[in-house]
């Protein structure tokens with residue numbers, strides 16, 4: 381396949397990942413065009429782009445998920461390629477196909493590979509055929525009776541998953557047979573609602589499991605390699621919030637075996653580009669099982685970048701241009717030092733991680749040696765409820781895991797975020813937790829150790845000063861206490877300080 385020259389890329393996303401892709405384009409001397417919804421007219425990714433095109437109203441279906449408008453924007457701007465980022469249209473096979481049919485380059489794998497991996501039943505079948513171990517389970521007939529029979533055969537606890545699933549949606553645990561009917565019904569409802577497809581699969585639910593994933597790269601000339609693992613077990617609602625590389629669990633032998641399994645998985649579907657093969661690891665059995673393949677750039681790609689010294693977005697662009705993988709990358713390399721990523725979300729960890737919205741009155745990201753921040757917001761920006769509440773990713777790199785944890789603790793302490801509820805303090809408490817520090821990171825960590833978590837009073841000085849200023853400025857309320865307007869960000873701050881649930 382002849383290399384294609386990409387001179388201009390349309391970035392079909394928003395937030396931190398759009399900013400990240402724009403940076404890669406700038407470094408490569410490639411022009412970039414951003415797209416935005418009406419709610420994002422003043423967003424950071426638009427400010428960072430030299431050219432930006434409006435897509436439509438705030439609703440994702442009218443903007444970032446509107447394939448025809450995105451293709452029109454690409455034509456209008458003269459872009460030769462589209463980078464979909466993660467989420468939105470990134471794993472939509474029909475979109476990938478439409479991009480190619482429009483004569484453009486899709487920066488990602490071919491539509492057939494996306495399709496093969498987008499269906500959990502089909503992916504399990506193909507992985508089994510390729511000799512990649514899958515979780516003991518069932519992916520055949522999906523009527524309730526067949527599923528009940530299969531569940532009895534597999535044994536409880538059972539995890540019910542939506543065949544079309546993603547983002548932890550349509551997933552339910554049945555601890556015993558008595559819970560199965562309800563779990564099947566709830567998973568079906570959620571799957572139908574989220575994906576318009578109520579088919580289900582079953583997997584044995586592995587307790588005390590770890591989520592370990594392998595980054596792979598494949599070129600269009602038959603070379604597929606892996607770039608070691610990321611451990612992503614710290615999750616809430618089956619969604620990651622802290623990731624690290626290398627995994628505290630893996631030794632070089634297990635790394636090599638899982639790496640080869642990931643390469644085999646990618647090759648089985650004719651994969652090209654960057655992708656991630658996710659495994660669930662049963663530490664007791666020392667066994668690993670294929671979970672799914674994400675056919676795109678992952679949120680947590682920076683921990684791989686920090687421990688390999690590579691730029692995955694630039695590599696994606698090179699691979700999409702049909703360039704061969706550099707020969708230097710083809711030999712296995714041990715991870716360099718240790719990297720940790722914390723996802724800073726506008727959400728309330730004391731209230732079921734409910735997303736928060738509001739103004740970013742002040743955001744001061746941490747800085748210093750070995751600290752990287754991939755942010756989608758700056759002071760003065762507005763966070764709305766239309767999109768994912770990820771604000772920024774704080775990533776640290778150090779010589780070993782203990783030093784990386786200390787560096788992350790300092791980085792989080794230095795982070796100032798005023799104006800909206802976030803998980804900043806929750807992330808700090810996880811970094812301080814003895815079980816985290818000992819590397820005992822399992823997917824049940826938050827339920828096990830953080831279930832009754834409440835914010836403490838250990839606030840940074842900026843918050844105390846801001847709260848004091850706000851109370852001086854605000855008129856006295858009903859109880860003689862200074863009161864800000866109920867919708868004022870200062871009210872949230874005061875409530876936070878006073879330990880009241882914010883409204």
Ligand code: ADP
Pocket residue numbers: 515539545546547548549551583584585586587589591615618619658660671672823
């Ligand atoms: P989604 O596609 O919705 O993200 P995944 O299949 O990737 O769903 O699983 C998401 C998370 O759920 C995993 O990272 C893991 O924490 C948990 N999980 C998935 N399958 C199992 C299993 N068989 N046993 C235990 N935990 C699981």
